[in-house]
Amino acid sequence: MRAWLYLLAAAVAGAVITTPALLVYAFAGGTVDDALFAALATLMLVSGLAVVTMRDIIRCGLAMIVCFLALAGIYVVAGAPLVAAAQVIVYIGAISVLILFAIMLTQSKDAPARLVFQTQAVPAAVAAVVLAVLIGLGVSSTDWGEASRRARLATDALAGVLFDQYVLPFEVVSVLLLAAVIGGVFIAKREREPD
Amino acid sequence: MADSLDAYLILAGTLFAIGTFGFLARRNAISMLMSIELMLNAVNLAIVAFGSFIPALKADGSVIALMVMAVAAAEATVGLAIVIAIYRNRKTPLVDEYDAMRR
Amino acid sequence: MDTLIPLIAALPMAGFVITAAIGRRLGRRAFWIPVLAVAASWAIAMVVVVTALTGGFAEGSYTVRLWDWIPAGGFHVEVAFVVDNLTACLLIVVTTIGLLVHVYSIGYMAHDPAGYWRFFAYLNLFMFSMLLLVLADNWLTVFVAWELVGLCSYLLIGFWYRKNSAALASKKAFLVNRVGDVGFALGIMAVWVDTGTLNIQESIHILTSETLVAFPIPVGLIALLIFAGAMGKSAQFPLHVWLPDAMEGPTPVSALIHAATMVNAGVYLVARANPIFASAPETMVVVAGIGIFTAILAASIAMTQTDIKRVLAYSTLSQLGYMFAALGVGAWTAAIFHLMTHGFFKGLLFLGSGSVIHAVHEEQDMRKMGGLAKKIPHTYWTMLIGAIAIAGIPPLAGFFSKDEILGEAYKLGFQWVWAIGVVVAIMTAFYMFRLIGLTFWGESRVEVAVEPTIHESPRVMTIPLWLLAIPSIVLGLILAWPGPPLGPLLGLEGPGLLAGWLEPVYEHGFEILGHHEAEFAIFGIDGVLILVSVAVATGGMLAAWRLFGVEIGPLRGRAEPAQVKAISARVPFLYRASLNKWWFDDLNHLLFIVIGGRVAAFAWWFDAKVVDGIVNGIGTVARLSGGGLARVQTGHVQNYALGIAVGLIVMVGSYLVIAGR
Numbered sequence: 001m002r003a004w005l006y007l008l009a010a011a012v013a014g015a016v017i018t019t020p021a022l023l024v025y026a027f028a029g030g031t032v033d034d035a036l037f038a039a040l041a042t043l044m045l046v047s048g049l050a051v052v053t054m055r056d057i058i059r060c061g062l063a064m065i066v067c068f069l070a071l072a073g074i075y076v077v078a079g080a081p082l083v084a085a086a087q088v089i090v091y092i093g094a095i096s097v098l099i100l101f102a103i104m105l106t107q108s109k110d111a112p113a114r115l116v117f118q119t120q121a122v123p124a125a126v127a128a129v130v131l132a133v134l135i136g137l138g139v140s141s142t143d144w145g146e147a148s149r150r151a152r153l154a155t156d157a158l159a160g161v162l163f164d165q166y167v168l169p170f171e172v173v174s175v176l177l178l179a180a181v182i183g184g185v186f187i188a189k190r191e192r193e194p195d
Numbered sequence: 196m197a198d199s200l201d202a203y204l205i206l207a208g209t210l211f212a213i214g215t216f217g218f219l220a221r222r223n224a225i226s227m228l229m230s231i232e233l234m235l236n237a238v239n240l241a242i243v244a245f246g247s248f249i250p251a252l253k254a255d256g257s258v259i260a261l262m263v264m265a266v267a268a269a270e271a272t273v274g275l276a277i278v279i280a281i282y283r284n285r286k287t288p289l290v291d292e293y294d295a296m297r298r
Numbered sequence: 299m300d301t302l303i304p305l306i307a308a309l310p311m312a313g314f315v316i317t318a319a320i321g322r323r324l325g326r327r328a329f330w331i332p333v334l335a336v337a338a339s340w341a342i343a344m345v346v347v348v349t350a351l352t353g354g355f356a357e358g359s360y361t362v363r364l365w366d367w368i369p370a371g372g373f374h375v376e377v378a379f380v381v382d383n384l385t386a387c388l389l390i391v392v393t394t395i396g397l398l399v400h401v402y403s404i405g406y407m408a409h410d411p412a413g414y415w416r417f418f419a420y421l422n423l424f425m426f427s428m429l430l431l432v433l434a435d436n437w438l439t440v441f442v443a444w445e446l447v448g449l450c451s452y453l454l455i456g457f458w459y460r461k462n463s464a465a466l467a468s469k470k471a472f473l474v475n476r477v478g479d480v481g482f483a484l485g486i487m488a489v490w491v492d493t494g495t496l497n498i499q500e501s502i503h504i505l506t507s508e509t510l511v512a513f514p515i516p517v518g519l520i521a522l523l524i525f526a527g528a529m530g531k532s533a534q535f536p537l538h539v540w541l542p543d544a545m546e547g548p549t550p551v552s553a554l555i556h557a558a559t560m561v562n563a564g565v566y567l568v569a570r571a572n573p574i575f576a577s578a579p580e581t582m583v584v585v586a587g588i589g590i591f592t593a594i595l596a597a598s599i600a601m602t603q604t605d606i607k608r609v610l611a612y613s614t615l616s617q618l619g620y621m622f623a624a625l626g627v628g629a630w631t632a633a634i635f636h637l638m639t640h641g642f643f644k645g646l647l648f649l650g651s652g653s654v655i656h657a658v659h660e661e662q663d664m665r666k667m668g669g670l671a672k673k674i675p676h677t678y679w680t681m682l683i684g685a686i687a688i689a690g691i692p693p694l695a696g697f698f699s700k701d702e703i704l705g706e707a708y709k710l711g712f713q714w715v716w717a718i719g720v721v722v723a724i725m726t727a728f729y730m731f732r733l734i735g736l737t738f739w740g741e742s743r744v745e746v747a748v749e750p751t752i753h754e755s756p757r758v759m760t761i762p763l764w765l766l767a768i769p770s771i772v773l774g775l776i777l778a779w780p781g782p783p784l785g786p787l788l789g790l791e792g793p794g795l796l797a798g799w800l801e802p803v804y805e806h807g808f809e810i811l812g813h814h815e816a817e818f819a820i821f822g823i824d825g826v827l828i829l830v831s832v833a834v835a836t837g838g839m840l841a842a843w844r845l846f847g848v849e850i851g852p853l854r855g856r857a858e859p860a861q862v863k864a865i866s867a868r869v870p871f872l873y874r875a876s877l878n879k880w881w882f883d884d885l886n887h888l889l890f891i892v893i894g895g896r897v898a899a900f901a902w903w904f905d906a907k908v909v910d911g912i913v914n915g916i917g918t919v920a921r922l923s924g925g926g927l928a929r930v931q932t933g934h935v936q937n938y939a940l941g942i943a944v945g946l947i948v949m950v951g952s953y954l955v956i957a958g959r
Binding site: 033034037041044045048049051052057060061064067068071074075078079080082083086087090091094095098099101102103105106107117119120121123124125127128129131132135136139140144151153157158160161162165166169170173174176177179180181183184185186187188190 | 202205206226243244247253257272282
Binding site: 120128130134141 | 937940943944946947950951954
């Protein structure tokens with residue numbers, strides 16, 4: 001019976017995701033890109049909501065992975081394939097794994113029984129909605145000038161800029177990562193028991 | 196829709212708002228960190244969108260997005276290390292029980 | 299002269315300082331330094347006085363500049379002493395009586411060795427203050443001295459400070475004085491505002507100059523304010539309440555301060571400022587009215603009092619009233635005349651009463667005296683002389699001065715003052731001989747235990763009595779010679795001695811008033827007035843003899859206490875009013891203690907509850923709001939983050955709104 005349920009859930013999810021895509025493609029006169037964009041956007045937002053609302057943390061983590069995947073897809077649609085690749089490798093491959101490890105290390109037995117949300121959840125929701133509205137308003141009321149069609153970026157062009165103009169930030173970021181690693185190890189180290 | 200900068204930006208804003216809500220409302224510290232990752236991703240999306248649509252920012256958008264990703268990784272590392280250290284001390288991952296600084 | 303005049307005041311000051319410093323150790327011999335200081339001061343004063351009165355000073359006055367006190371640009375005050383004839387007359391009274399009281403105190407205070415040195419120190423301080431007052435040449439110095447004598451009065455009335463009544467009386471004296479001092483201070487400030495100078499002569503000159511200048515503060519008001527100060531110091535109605543209570547102090551204090559010197563300061567002040575008063579006829583009427591009213595009020599009270607010193611205190615009040623009445627009608631010479639004669643015979647009467655009290659072991663109630671004439675003869679005879687003098691029987695001193703006051707009052711158009719004054723004269727004679735009768739004549743009502751110990755006072759006390767008796771007898775004759783009333787009787791012309799001395803002091807005032815000495819018609823109006831004065835005085839005396847007995851030489855009469863009671867019973871209201879001092883003390887108590895107490899209590903409540911309440915309320919508000927605001931500090935990071943988010947939203951939103959416009 002369980003498997004049947006999961007299958008049903010997957011079907012619903014798929015429907016939810018493809019419906020807007022089809023709608024856009026069929027009725028709004030959009031291209032394939034538009035449909036793809038709609039589907040991926042829906043997936044991303046739904047999984048994002050899942051991350052912040054689900055009770056079980058591990059499920060939140062998994063939803064986060066799905067969100068990142070959808071985001072990578074949008075990067076591709078936007079014409080930045082390298083970034084999409086980096087997104088998958090870094091975020092899903094490294095950060096999400098890290099987070100899952102941390103969840104495992106900080107699990108307590110009675111976690112699911114307690115409240116999910118803080119007492120200030122409602123004001124927080126209001127604030128978030130208002131923020132979204134404001135950003136939307138601000139974005140739509142700005143004239144972006146000659147916003148031309150999205151351009152697909154060639155990887156070698158990116159490489160040229162990265163290692164030429166931005167080589168200093170590149171090196172600094174690597175040092176930063178080193179520092180983060182060392183710092184993280186140090187902070188999370190268990191205190192030595194006096195022998 | 197895929198061709199309008201506004202769509203990408205509104206999408207990024209919505210994701211950012213979702214992340215904000217999660218950051219302010221969840222009790223578990225790691226949930227907060229996950230929400231922070233969501234927010235950072237939203238910003239990344241915005242940057243990539245700008246880089247894609249505005250000719251003057253052709254390659255810069257992607258480069259900056261990569262930098263942001265790297266920084267996010269570093270930040271997640273340290274943040275999680277801290278959460279683990281606090282968990283070891285307080286035996287709970289719930290932030291509203293970290294109130295030793297209160298009065 | 300430049301050194302002599304300051305020495306008059308400096309010697310008692312030095313005496314005070316030295317006695318205060320080392321007096322305690324000297325014990326019984328503490329009196330030497332202060333008495334010698336005052337004696338030296340007296341001697342020097344006599345030299346100065348003689349020089350002044352015989353015309354030794356070129357312009358009639360001599361000024362000794364001591365130092366610049368306040369050189370503050372426009373406000374310039376220097377300390378200087380000025381001696382003119384008026385000062386000289388006051389100096390005679392102050393230094394002579396002062397010296398005699400000091401000598402008397404050697405004996406009187408001898409049974410109080412612990413406070414001996416303190417007493418003499420205070421006496422010397424008082425002498426200094428009083429001399430400063432009469433020698434000062436500007437209002438501010440006078441005011442300082444004014445306050446100093448008030449202080450000395452307080453210290454000396456409350457000399458036996460452990461006695462509750464004495465402490466209360468000294469406070470009362472000081473406070474009532476202060477009321478008058480407020481008026482005086484305002485008057486001085488008004489003088490400054492009007493004239494820009496505080497020098498007495500200069501300011502008087504400016505205020506009374508011929509040119510009709512409209513002063514910001516009218517001269518009449520200044521005169522009234524100065525009189526207010528005099529009212530306080532010289533105990534005129536309604537500020538008279540402190541003088542009878544001041545009898546709580548030792549008798550020498552009563553003699554010196556409250557008979558002969560301090561209470562005369564007010565009279566001196568008004569006399570000194572006579573041109574100012576002359577320029578304000580309305581104020582002079584007020585002065586005369588208050589003066590004569592005080593005279594009759596006090597005399598009526600004196601008739602029923604049983605404490606020997608109280609009778610004398612009310613008598614002083616009454617005679618001071620006479621002096622102010624004289625000042626008010628414009629008879630300034632008469633006022634000073636009475637000041638001088640009264641100083642001597644009242645001082646004599648007080649010192650004598652001290653001797654009596656001493657003899658009957660501190661008993662002051664006359665109902666417990668009687669028949670003392672044979673037992674304390676020196677005291678008896680001197681007091682009798684004093685009583686005759688004050689009653690106004692010629693040819694003793696009181697007759698001359700009192701008659702001059704009454705006569706001038708009548709002739710200058712103040713017949714009502716004359717009439718009241720005549721009634722007062724009757725009452726004066728009556729109560730004085732009542733006093734003598736109850737104390738010295740008749741049967742002894744002294745307590746049995748005390749009776750055998752009655753003794754005359756030592757010579758150090760009786761000699762001052764005799765020394766005071768002499769001027770009580772002859773001073774009137776001397777000062778009035780060769781003027782009225784005896785001069786014309788003997789065919790002599792010209793003003794009296796005192797009138798001649800004080801002529802230059804008063805001439806400006808007389809000018810303003812438009813007076814001039816009328817011809818003295820001994821066989822006209824003046825003769826009639828003299829006869830009336832003598833008649834009433836004699837009448838009062840005889841009435842007293844009838845009721846309280848008499849034993850002078852061949853004159854004998856029994857006391858009739860039953861008749862006294864009968865008469866008192868016929869006028870119960872008057873008798874009770876007199877006995878209760880016309881309820882003024884009760885009125886003051888009601889007004890200031892009871893009602894004032896309520897007002898004060900309300901003010902205390904207001905301050906404690908409302909004012910403090912507001913202040914505490916502010917504190918409470920701060921505390922509560924702080925407590926309330928502290929709840930923002932939850933300690934939870936997410937709450938803070940929400941705050942940040944809200945702030946961000948507000949900023950972005952407002953930017954959008956503004957940029958949208």
